[in-house]
Amino acid sequence: MKTTRLLLGSGLLALCLGASQAQAQTTLRMTWYSDGNEGEVMTDLLRRFEEKNKDIKVVLDQVPFKAINENLPVQLASNQGPDIARVGDLGGIAKYMLDLRPHLQNPAYFEASYGPFLSWMRVPGDTSSIPGYMTQLTVTGPFVNKTLFEQAGIAMPGPKATWEDWAKATKEVAAKVQAPFPIAVDRSGHRFFGIAIGQGAKVLNDKDEPAVIDDGFKRAAQLVYDWHKAGVMSKELWGAVSGTAYRGANDEFKNAQVVMYMSGSWQIGQFDKTIGSAFDWVAVPTPCGPANCSGMPGGAALVGIKTTQHPKEVARVIEYLASEDVAAEFYQRSLFVPGHLGIAKKGLDYKDASPLGKAALKVFSDQVNLLAPAANRLQGYVNNRVIFNATISRLGQAITGESTLDEAYKRIASDVDQQIAERNKK
Amino acid sequence: MPGVEPLPKTTARPSIVAWLGIPFVLAMRIVDYPMRALQRALGEQRMAYVFLLPNLIFFSLFVFAPIVINVIFSVTGGPALFPSERPFVGAGQYAYLFDCGSYLDPSTCREDHFWRGVANTFRFTASQVVAMVLLSLLTAVVLNMKIRGRGFFRAVYFFPVLLSPVVVALIWKWILQRDGLLNAGIIGLGGERILFLVEPGWAMFWAVFVSIWAHMGFYTLILLAGLQAIPSDIYEAAEMDATPRWRVFLRLTLPLLWPNLIVVIVLALIRGVQTFDEVFVLTGGGPGTATLMIVQYIYETAFSNQVQNFGLAAAASVVLGVVLCLLTGLQLALSRRKAA
C-alpha cells in the first residue's frame, strides 16, 4: 500500500517535471490521422515552419482514424483536447473549433481561398468564423478497371452514361472475365449519397431540416437493393458488417476483381502506388441519374480548438500551412484534390504521380465543378453524419434480408429524428 | 493438501528471483511497522479491513463510482458529457429501450438493434458455453492421460489464451476472408468458395469457434487441475472392481470435478455475455446484424454515432448489469445447493 503510494507520488512528480521543462517555447499539439503518406508530408512542412518560427514547436500526435471520430469528441467535451486537430466530421466538431479570424494576418485570403468550405466548419447561424482550412477536398466517384473491359471486348459507357448503363456493362464484363464484383460501392452513407444525389435526393427541406426519404432517395436505394439481388453488387461489402461500420473494396479493386469501384478521390494515391502496371485503371465522371451527374463532396480540415491556451500561435501555424505555396505542396505530394479555390483553378502538377494517377486526379478535380447544390448543402449540414449513419445501417439490414426496404425507410427517418432530438436536449 | 506440495519448487528457483526478492523483503519489513501498530489498535480480526482497503479504494474509484455515474447517465439525456450539464429525463431512456411490440421479435422494437444484440448474445453465449465445457473437458481428459510430451501439448492449447482479442480476430479474419487460406484449401480440394463472414449462420459459427479457440486453453487447465487433484487410489479401487471406464468417468470423475466445472461454466458464461472486441473485429457485427453483440451495441451507441448517446448506452449497460447479476446469483445458488 505504502509502496504503491510512494510509487504513485514519485511517478506523478516525474511527470510534472517532464511537463514543465518545455516552457521556454510554446508547444502546440496537433492531433492527426493518416490515410496515406500525408502524415509524413505534414511532418516535413511543420519542421520547415519551426525553423522559421523558433518560438513555436508543433508536436504531431498521430492517431488511428477511429480515435478521431470516437474519442476526440469526448476529449473535446471534457476540455482535454489538443490545440489543433485534423477532423473529418466538420459539422459535429464545429462547436469546439476556434475562430482564428481575430488572430489572422490576412483573413481575406482564407475567405477567398477556402470560402465555400468554411461554412462546413461553422455551427448553424455562424457566418463569419474561420476555424481552419481544408487539408483535402474529396469527391466521390467511380474507378474503372479498363483492362477488364478490354479483355472482355466490351466498350466502356461514355461520359454521360447512367448508372443503369454501367450496371449492365460491368455485369457483362464481369461475367466474361469472371470477376466477382461488377460494381463495388464503399459501405458508407456518404458514398450512397454520391449515387442518391444524382437520382434526385434532396435530403434537406427548405428550412434546412432533414427530410431524407424522398423519391430520389428511394430510387437510389432501390437501385442498390436491386444490384445486390441481381449480383451486380456483392453482399460482401454492404451486407458483411453491421451498423455504421465502413468497408471498402480497395484491396479487391487492386486485385482486379472489381470492374467498377465507386469510392472517391482519396484512393488515387494508393492505387497509383500499388497497382503499378498490373492493369489500367481510370477514374470516370460520376454516372448520371435523372436529376444530375453529381457526386458527393467531402474532406478533412485542419482546425484550431477553442480550449487552446495559445490561440495566436495556433493561428500562425494554420496560416502558414494554409498559405498557397505550402498548401499546394501538401496537396501535390499527398495526391489530394485541392481544397483551395485558387490552386484548384490553376491546376496542380502532381509530379510524383504516374500518368494514370494524374489523369484520375484531373477527372476528380473537374468533378468538383459539377457538384449539385443538394450535395454541397448536405456536406455542409451539421448533422450529416447522423443521416449517413442511419442510411447505411438500415440499408445494410434491408440488403441482408433482415428488413424490407420500406421498413428501412421508416427506420432511417425515425433514427435521424431520434438522434437529432437527443442532440437538442439541453 | 494441494497447497503445500509446490514449495520445494520455489526453493529451487534461480537467483533472479532472489535479486527481485531483496527489495520486496525490505519493503514488506518496513510496512510491517505501521501494520503492527494498526493491529494493536484494531485487533487481529479487524485487520481484514486494512487488507481489503487498497483494493476497495481502487474499486470504488474506478468501478463503483463509474457505475453510479452510469446510472445517472441513464436517467439523463442530451449530448453533454458532464452529468451536471445533462437534463433529467427520468425513465425515458429505459422506456425507449423497452418500447417493443413483442419482446420476442426485435424488429417490432423501436430500438431493434438492442434487442437483436440481446438475442445474438444469448445464442452466442449458450452455444459457446456448451461447446467450451465439452471441448475443454475432452482436452483435459486427454491431457490427463499418461502421454509423452504432456507439458508441450498443454502449452500448445494454452498458447492462444495469451493473444489479445484483436489479434485473435485478425488472424482468423485473415484466414476466413474471401481469398483466405481456408477458401484456398476448399477450392484446392475441389469445393466451392464459401463467404464465411457473409452468411449469417457461418458468421455466428465462426464467432463461437474463434472464441473457443482463444479461450479453451484456460478452461482446460482449470479442469485439468481438478482431474489431477482426484486421488489415484479411487481409480485403483474402481479398476479392481473392473468397472467400465466410462462409468468410472460418469460416477466418480464428474462429481469430483464439479467445483471446477462450476468455475468454468460461470466464467465462460460471464465472458460470453461480455464478448465484444473479438467478434467485433472478426465480423463487425454482421452480416446485417447477425453477430451484433450487446456490448458492441452499447459501445457504438456511446461512441460511433455523430450524436454520442451516452444516456441510451448507459441505460442499456444498466440493463445488462442487472441481467448479469441475476445470472451469477442463480449460478451461485446452484453451486451452493450442489455443494451442500
Next chain:
Amino acid sequence: MGTTLSRILTSRRRAGRWHWTDVAAYTYLCIGVILMFGPVAWLALSSFKTQAGLLEFPPTLLPLAQKEVVVDGYPQPLPLFAATLEDGTTRHLAQVRRIGIVAQMVDPSDPSQQFRVPIERRIPVREFSLATSNYTEPLQRFAFMRFLGNSVFVTVVATLITLLINSMAAYALSIYEFRGKNTAMVLVIGTLMIPITIILVPVYLVVTEFGLVNSLWAVILPGAATPTGVFLLRQYMLTLPPDLIEAARMDKASEWQIYWRIVMPLTLPALAVLAIFSIMWRWNEFLWPLAVLTKTEVYTLQIGLNAFQGELQTQWHFLLAMTMVTLIPVAIVFVFLQRFITTGIANTGMK
C-alpha cells in the same frame, strides 16, 4: 523439436502395445497442434509478404516476390515473366511495358529481341523474398523505443500493483471472518462482470477529475483492482490449511507477517498465473489507452502501432507485421513461463 516429436509419437500407454485410446489421443493432440499454432504461423508468414503478395489467390505458403532483372538499355529493373509465345514455347522475358491487354517484352539476355505477348499468357517468375519493409517502414515512422518503454512501464507497474492489492484483498476474504465479508464478496463477483467497455465514459470522467489524462497512470490505475485476480487468489488461499496460520499466530507473528511470509509464498503458483494474465491484459489493452492517451510521448505500443489505420483503408501488410511485433513479448513470456503457467494452474490452483 524433431526428437521431442518422435519421442511423443513412439510412446504409448504400456510398453509394446497401442491401445486405441492412445491413437485417438495422439491424433486429437496433433490436430490440436495444427489448429492452435497453424493460424499464428500463417500470420507470421503472411506478414513478410509484399502488398501484392498478400492479395494473391490462391495464397502462396512462403512469401514470394516477383523477380526483377536489369536489362541493358533500361534504367529501371524490369519484372520477369514466363511467357508462352505463339509457337507454344515458354521463355523467361522481361516486361518493358503493358499496353491494354498486350505486354511488350524483351529477352533479358538479348534486349534487341522484342515480343508482344497477351497478358493472360504470361506468369510472373517469383523468388523467395521477405518483405521486411512491412516492419521497418512503420517502425521508422514512430518512436518505437518510446512506445515500447511506455508499454513495459505500464505492464510492469500495473502488474505489481495488481498482485499486491489483489492478494491483500484475497487474504482478507479467505482468512478472516468479519462483518461485511459477504457484501465484499458480492461486490467482487459483481464487478467481475462489468467489462470496462461499457463504463468507458464514466471512468474517463473520473480520470479527468484526477487530472490524469495523458499520464500513464491513467492506464495503470483503473484496471489495477481486478476482480478476477481477487477471485482466483481467494479460491486458492481457501485451500491453505488454517492450522498453519493459527500456528503462526501462536508464534506471535503479526497479521502482516503471516500475509507476506507464509501466505504469499504458498500462493506463489496462483500469483504467477495472475501475473501472467495481468501482463497479457495490460500489454494488449487498446480501447482504454486510446481514450486517455493522446500525446505521442505517452503512447503505448498498441496505440502507436495502430496509428497508421486510416479512415478509408486497412493496410494489411503493415497491420500483419505490426501485429507480429506486439506478439513478440507474448511469445517470450510464453517460452519462459509456460511451464509456470501450466503447472501453476494445473498442479494446484482453482479448486
